[in-house]
Amino acid sequence: MSETIEKLADREYEYGFVTDIEEERIPKGLSEEIVRIISAKKDEPEWLLKWRLKAFERFQQMREDGHCPDWAKLSYPEIDFQDMYYYAAPKPKKQLESLDEVDPELLATYEKLGIPLQEQKRLAGVAVDAVFDSVSVATTYKGELEKQGILFGSFSEAVKNHPELVRKYLGSVVPYSDNFFAALNSAVFSDGSFAYIPKGVRCPMELSTYFRINAQETGQFERTLIIAEESSYVSYLEGCTAPMRDENQLHAAVVELVALDDAEIKYSTVQNWYPGDKDGKGGIYNFVTKRGACRGKRSKISWTQVETGSAITWKYPGCILQGDDSVGEFYSVALTNNRQQADTGTKMIHIGKNTKSTIISKGISAGHGQQSYRGLVRIGPKAHGARNYSQCDSLLLGDQCGAHTFPYLEVKNASSTLEHEATTSKIGEDQLFYCRQRGISEEDAISMIVNGFCKEVLRELPMEFAVEAQALLGVSLEGSVG
Amino acid sequence: MTMLEIENLHATAGDAEILKGIDLTIRPGEIHAIMGPNGSGKSTLAGVLSGRAAFEVTKGSILYQGKNLQELDPEQRAREGIFLAFQYPVEIPGVTNNYFLKASLNAIRTHRGEEELDAMDFLSVVKEKMKIVEMPKDLMGRSINEGFSGGEKKRNEVLQMLLLEPKLMVLDETDSGLDIDALRVVATGVNHLRSPERSMLVITHYQRLLDYIVPDVVHVLSEGRIVRSGGRELALELEEKGYGWIEEAGA
Numbered sequence: 131m132s133e134t135i136e137k138l139a140d141r142e143y144e145y146g147f148v149t150d151i152e153e154e155r156i157p158k159g160l161s162e163e164i165v166r167i168i169s170a171k172k173d174e175p176e177w178l179l180k181w182r183l184k185a186f187e188r189f190q191q192m193r194e195d196g197h198c199p200d201w202a203k204l205s206y207p208e209i210d211f212q213d214m215y216y217y218a219a220p221k222p223k224k225q226l227e228s229l230d231e232v233d234p235e236l237l238a239t240y241e242k243l244g245i246p247l248q249e250q251k252r253l254a255g256v257a258v259d260a261v262f263d264s265v266s267v268a269t270t271y272k273g274e275l276e277k278q279g280i281l282f283g284s285f286s287e288a289v290k291n292h293p294e295l296v297r298k299y300l301g302s303v304v305p306y307s308d309n310f311f312a313a314l315n316s317a318v319f320s321d322g323s324f325a326y327i328p329k330g331v332r333c334p335m336e337l338s339t340y341f342r343i344n345a346q347e348t349g350q351f352e353r354t355l356i357i358a359e360e361s362s363y364v365s366y367l368e369g370c371t372a373p374m375r376d377e378n379q380l381h382a383a384v385v386e387l388v389a390l391d392d393a394e395i396k397y398s399t400v401q402n403w404y405p406g407d408k409d410g411k412g413g414i415y416n417f418v419t420k421r422g423a424c425r426g427k428r429s430k431i432s433w434t435q436v437e438t439g440s441a442i443t444w445k446y447p448g449c450i451l452q453g454d455d456s457v458g459e460f461y462s463v464a465l466t467n468n469r470q471q472a473d474t475g476t477k478m479i480h481i482g483k484n485t486k487s488t489i490i491s492k493g494i495s496a497g498h499g500q501q502s503y504r505g506l507v508r509i510g511p512k513a514h515g516a517r518n519y520s521q522c523d524s525l526l527l528g529d530q531c532g533a534h535t536f537p538y539l540e541v542k543n544a545s546s547t548l549e550h551e552a553t554t555s556k557i558g559e560d561q562l563f564y565c566r567q568r569g570i571s572e573e574d575a576i577s578m579i580v581n582g583f584c585k586e587v588l589r590e591l592p593m594e595f596a597v598e599a600q601a602l603l604g605v606s607l608e609g610s611v612g
Numbered sequence: 613m614t615m616l617e618i619e620n621l622h623a624t625a626g627d628a629e630i631l632k633g634i635d636l637t638i639r640p641g642e643i644h645a646i647m648g649p650n651g652s653g654k655s656t657l658a659g660v661l662s663g664r665a666a667f668e669v670t671k672g673s674i675l676y677q678g679k680n681l682q683e684l685d686p687e688q689r690a691r692e693g694i695f696l697a698f699q700y701p702v703e704i705p706g707v708t709n710n711y712f713l714k715a716s717l718n719a720i721r722t723h724r725g726e727e728e729l730d731a732m733d734f735l736s737v738v739k740e741k742m743k744i745v746e747m748p749k750d751l752m753g754r755s756i757n758e759g760f761s762g763g764e765k766k767r768n769e770v771l772q773m774l775l776l777e778p779k780l781m782v783l784d785e786t787d788s789g790l791d792i793d794a795l796r797v798v799a800t801g802v803n804h805l806r807s808p809e810r811s812m813l814v815i816t817h818y819q820r821l822l823d824y825i826v827p828d829v830v831h832v833l834s835e836g837r838i839v840r841s842g843g844r845e846l847a848l849e850l851e852e853k854g855y856g857w858i859e860e861a862g863a
């Protein structure tokens with residue numbers, strides 16, 4: 131681990147991102163003391179500190195019992211949790227003067243993704259001029275949201291301003307004891323997002339971390355909580371299609387969603403963390419726990435994810451379908467190129483009557499990429515009339531990559547209906563040739579075929595996201611053929 | 613300038629030599645037909661001309677409008693005006709025919725220094741061409757060739773040809789699997805493009821097509837060589853007698 135961090139540091143250096151600013155850091159390693167310091171620094175209430183400590187205790191126990199979960203089809207060196215920093219004050223990144231100082235390769239990627247110039251600057255850490263004042267943009271939106279009673283801001287703010295809500299829902303969907311990485315996150319989470327949509331309110335815009343002001347950097351241990359009261363609706367966008375500068379290697383986020391009667395939450399992610407180089411050096415380890423609880427009758431939670439980044443992705447956004455007639459959806463595109471590995475899928479837990487879930491998973495592997503779909507569909511004894519439809523398709527580019535499918539079905543109610551379809555196909559030489567014979571370049575042809583393959587998922591993304599995601603798929607596959 | 617000048621062309625697929633010394637010159641405006649038994653190398657020749665990676669040119673040269681063809685990628689050849697109507701058009705799930713044709717036309721327009729067409733302009737252009745090949749509208753919204761009938765696939769090839777307005781067209785058995793009406797429609801489409809600036813290489817097994825698309829020259833390909841060339845009456849003779857007599861005569 132320390133070696134990889136060093137390498138990462140080297141890379142930063144090589145790319146010219148020098149962080150020579152004094153940082154406020156507490157010592158390396160993980161201990162009860164550290165957990166207390168984090169909580170104190172954030173001025174947290176006693177109950178939250180207690181919760182963190184319980185989580186920490188649990189994490190320690192899990193560590194003794196058997197360490198990281200090893201059932202996933204992933205291989206990586208053991209993570210040394212004592213060799214990491216768990217708190218660094220939000221550090222002002224060295225602002226660059228102009229785009230000329232930015233790594234040209236990064237700029238080329240932004241260009242291909244069609245990211246507007248001002249946005250490029252913001253992402254690359256260049257001082258932004260007054261024309262694009264994201265702070266004022268964000269404030270304008272915030273005002274509009276407040277008028278409707280929508281709460282949207284950082285997790286820390288929510289702890290300060292709405293402790294009763296946080297206390298009520300934190301850990302109610304993903305308890306700290308849920309899994310190894312959730313326990314770790316619960317003990318040391320730094321910040322994240324919080325959204326609350328009151329009864330009957332339809333959130334008038336896509337909520338995104340982007341509007342949460344440019345200063346907020348996604349942390350290593352992020353915590354997100356979204357609550358949709360009765361008959362409310364919200365669409366939340368997470369992430370960014372542009373590669374972000376980030377020096378943390380381990381990411382262990384937790385996302386919890388709660389939908390009450392007739393509420394709907396649509397959660398979309400585009401994850402494009404640094405995937406490591408061609409030989410698999412560096413890259414983010416992304417161990418995420420995301421889960422939504424459809425607590426209310428006729429509630430609906432829909433996950434859409436486009437995962438193209440990270441060296442390792444370990445992620446199973448799921449839905450607990452508690453309310454009768456509730457609906458869970460999972461639409462996923464995961465792409466692994468070079469030495470990337472992904473073990474991802476979903477869990478659909480049917481508890482209520484006539485609950486319905488849909489799983490559409492599209493996996494694309496290129497280079498030496500390795501990918502597994504792992505999906506659990508559980509139909510509880512009381513889930514009369516529950517229905518699930520799963521479709522898992524894999525697309526391979528070249529013959530050195532791999533795709534694997536692990537569906538788990540646990541059915542305890544005979545009146546349920548389950549359908550599962552799986553396909554594996556290859557981008558054929560003849561398909562590429564057909565496109566090229568019509569004047570379309572090989573890169574564009576691959577991008578076109580891959581986007582065609584992912585269509586059912588991409589159309590679930592909000593428009594502005596979908597366009598960038600399409601470009602991203604093409605960019606991520608560059609150099610994978612020929 | 614000649615459209616195409618092939619000299620002593622040898623090509624292999626894997627370890628096997630398939631084309632064993634082909635000489636062929638096509639001038640602008642000419643239509644050449646190639647006939648020949650199964651496995652004689654007709655599709656291989658089409659593949660070599662369009663730049664398929666499976667084939668390797670081991671000897672000889674191909675000049676297209678004076679340019680050395682071997683230096684060009686398949687997409688460059690296409691943009692320079694070489695069009696292959698595939699014997700087996702490929703299916704691409706999830707990519708609509710409409711999207712594909714627009715991407716293709718715009719890639720070629722860009723190369724020609726013309727402006728890209730937006731969705732509306734493209735639609736009006738493509739509609740007009742669809743009429744020529746009597747193409748059902750719904751085929752544009754479906755995935756490329758996916759679930760198309762044999763005849764629909766071939767019409768789609770000709771539709772693309774009409775859109776892209778290439779200079780050298782290679783038709784690989786565009787007539788096979790067509791009923792009489794479809795054959796007439798496809799031939800009408802092809803004849804639309806007939807002009808003093810364009811040339812065609814029409815690969816077929818049947819003289820019937822050549823009633824509609826009248827060739828200037830007919831060649832017989834056998835075991836990787838052109839063993840006989842003649843006027844259109846050669847096609848009639850072949851239909852009558854088969855290939856045996858040529859092979860015997862050649863031996």
Ligand SMILES: Nc1ncnc2c1ncn2[C@@H]1O[C@H](COP(=O)(O)OP(=O)(O)OP(=O)(O)O)[C@@H](O)[C@H]1O
Nearest residue numbers: 625626628630649650651652653654655656657666
């Ligand atoms: N990629 C390849 N690898 C190996 N052999 C090949 C390849 N492509 C073609 N061949 C062989 O080359 C020979 C000529 O094939 P080709 O497809 O050019 O014939 P054809 O004249 O078009 O036949 P048909 O009339 O049946 O379409 C055949 O023996 C075929 O098996």
Ligand SMILES: [Mg+2]
Nearest residue numbers: 654655656699
């Ligand atoms: Mg053939």
